[in-house]
Amino acid sequence: MNRLFLLIILLFLALQAGAQKTLSGVVMDLERSEPVPYVTLTNLRTDMATQAGAKGAFNLEAKAGDRIKINRLGVESTVFTVTEEMFSSYQRIIVQYSIGTLAEVDVTALTPYQRDSLYRDSLYRPTLARKKDKAEVVITPVGILITNPLSSWVQYLVPKTRQKWKFQKNFAKWEEQKFVETVYTPELVASITGLKGDSCAYFMNTYPIPVQMARTAKETELKSWIKANYLDYTSSKR
Helix, strand or coil: HHHHHHHHHHHHHHHHCCCCCEEEEEEEEEEEEEEECCCEEEEEECCCCCEEECCEEEEECCCCCCCEEECCCCEEEEEECCCCHHHCCCCEEEEEECCCCCCCCHHCCCCCCHHHHHHHHHHHHHHHHHCCCCCCCEEEEEEEECCCCHHHHHHHHHHHHHHHHHHHHHHHHHHHHHHHHHHCCCCHHHHCCCCHHHHHHHHHHCCCCCCCHHCCCCHHHHHHHHHHHHHHHHHHCC
């Protein structure tokens, strides 16, 4: 009995180790230590891909041992291997711009959403770049030093500072929603379901598409998802 129980535990741990998880992080430029926007990250095992946002942030389904390829116009392609430890923290993935190319994004190669997102990012850059002051304990040869002991506490009492943090959170949600709207469109839904006007809007509100799916799903997968939800939608109307 004990051996059977141990075997079940080992099998469970093996399945957990092989399960896919979400790898989260930000793509950074090697020289400037700044986020690199709109980099494509592809899991070479599953062929699933995602695109980093305007601030270089990304989420990608993977498991330990997967090889992830990074590429974008003007950026040197690179491949890194996922380790189990990478799932426990927010990753900083370092890339380098190609020699002889400008670090700035080639606007002519971007989609309308990407161009608008870059404009919004530059417009609100001072607010988006505002970081929280954190108190840190530093051990020096002469004793223990606490950095930012006052500002790290006072900042929570300043209304304008709190408003900036709230705006940062909302801005990220707005960007996600705007991206979803470029993928999950009334035109696409109408072409598959025949719904139009208020009926189409009601269907889309009833069946919102997850952001991660909007970023990674291929066109055939997206259409299949809409068809499946439309079948559920019509059956509920009966």
